[in-house]
Amino acid sequence: MRKLTIAEALREAIAEEMRRDEKVFCIGEDIGIEGGFGGAFTVTLGLSDEFGHERILDTPISELGTTGIAVGAALMGMRPIADLQYGDFIFLAMDQLINNATKLRYMSGGKLKVPMVMRIPVGASLRGAQHAQSVESYLVHAAGLKVVCPSTAYDAKGLLKTAVRDDNPVMVFEHKLLYGAKGRKEGMDARGEVPPEEYLIPFGVAKVVREGGDVTIVATLRMVYEAILAAEELKRASISVEIIDPRTLVPFDWETLFNSLKKTGRLVIVHEDNLTGGWGAEVAARVADEAIDLLDAPIKRVCSYDTPVPFSPPMENFWVPGRERIVKTVKELFSS
């Protein structure tokens, strides 16, 4: 079967949805400019040839306004897909996301809906502190946003198509190092088989990336690949790792996680976002609250440190959770 990169898979998802439904349009910076980039990461490249510049709508550099415009258009039945280039820029748009996108339905007593998608590139990638943050947790916290984190091309396409058809605001997080990943880092090849026929992936259904019996690792985006590398190494130490990629953080598939813990009794959560207040804290709290009996060991989190994202490669590599820290943490669970 043909293989696509995540960028290609996302592009195909957008094109299919735009062909299917004329209410779908893209809005964002540098997404359709002739001779431009197709967004910061090529996802919308070439789409304006087919759909024109009205439906691949380039904006000035105005993140707050663009997000509010997406909210307003969604209220009137359109289905915008907004692109802010870098997750770090979401902070410019927070008022519209948090105060309007999540609340206008509620404040209207259920009369309105806000069917919009935001595509949000995240992840440290040698760009320093302001083009590198993983901002999922801020939005997981805002009641009313669905949060999607695809780690493969197959998931990216199926989840984005579902996002476009969802009647709620959906935040789709894309990791910058995974877009066109072809071995840029060891073990990281997010290209994958994508069937040419249409498919959708429902939200709230985790994927068991690898089956194992001794410890469960929950990871998203790039961390899935670090977890796979760690699992290989741990296998040599006779520790069998089960890896769960929740794929959507809101809604979260607790059932798959709890079923895994029934088997393994040990939980390690890995995310690239800072430790404190990250989504991993919520997963840990829920498991402690509802499934503590399943555990044979303390819950561990392997996360980035509570600092800005550093630039210099030795520091960035140290900062981003990787195979070594995951292996070390897992081994500690078996050392006592």
Next chain:
Amino acid sequence: MIKIPGEKLIWMYKTMLKIRHFEDKIHRLFLEGNMPGTIHLYQGQEAVAAGVCANLERSDVITSTHRPHGHALAKGVAIKSLMAELFARSTGCCGGKGGSMHVGDPDVGMIPAIAIVGGGIPVATGIALAFKFQKSKRVAVSFFGDGACNEGSFHESLNMGAIWNLPVIYVCENNLYGASTSIRVAVKIRDLAERASSYGIPGVVVDGNEAISVYQATSKAVERARGGQGPTLIECKTYRRGGHSRSDACNYRDKEEEKMWLTRDPVVILRERLTKDGILTPEDSKQMEKEIEEELTQAIHFAENSPWPKPEEALEQVWA
């Protein structure tokens, strides 16, 4: 000058009268402790809501602010459901999930009011973008105060509304104060409408206490918008008759300035004009006031006798 049909003039007058009586009544109910929450009253600015909305169809859509009661009444939100919302009852226009600062009713073209200063301006612009996509003749109107003009959302939205020629009218109600801060210390320009020139759209200053002037300016702006010629910024100079919110004694306002503006009551100005033109008699006006009072009494009765929302309803309507 456009000739305004008599029935429109009467509608505007009656709407302004309704807003005035509504707000006066709310103020009393609030001080008597019958109403939960906070309130921002609209007395003194009635000509803006009425003069703008007299140009709109039910299918046109407005966004509003933390001071939204006047806009709601002028856009046609049912007085009973508005009152019930202020009483926090389940029969309110937002089912008790809005309150004073978020009243609205999408069925009559009013998004729940957005109480973050400037927060409604991008939303109205997006609504207008949808209308353009849909090849509709509908227009969007964003009401906001002078304070909003110093928010980034104002700049970003007017610019995008302009470059895409969107059918949106930006109505700035300049009541000279953002809470207690005078416009004189907040901006260096004389008229906020001047800012329109930096977006390449028309900017108009009108006397916001003259309903007819507001109507005329809006009429032109709506025609432009429906004709695909893009947005207009209308600055309506006006004045709050009361404080910013419930406990504001307005000690920051100059007493001479206050006196000057308070003698320029928009309701009285329109009444005198219509009376002079023979469109309205004092008896008509008295009759209207009587009807409005009756309607208000019924609305209060309805609200007070409406059920409270069930506590668990707080968990509903987050997700579509």
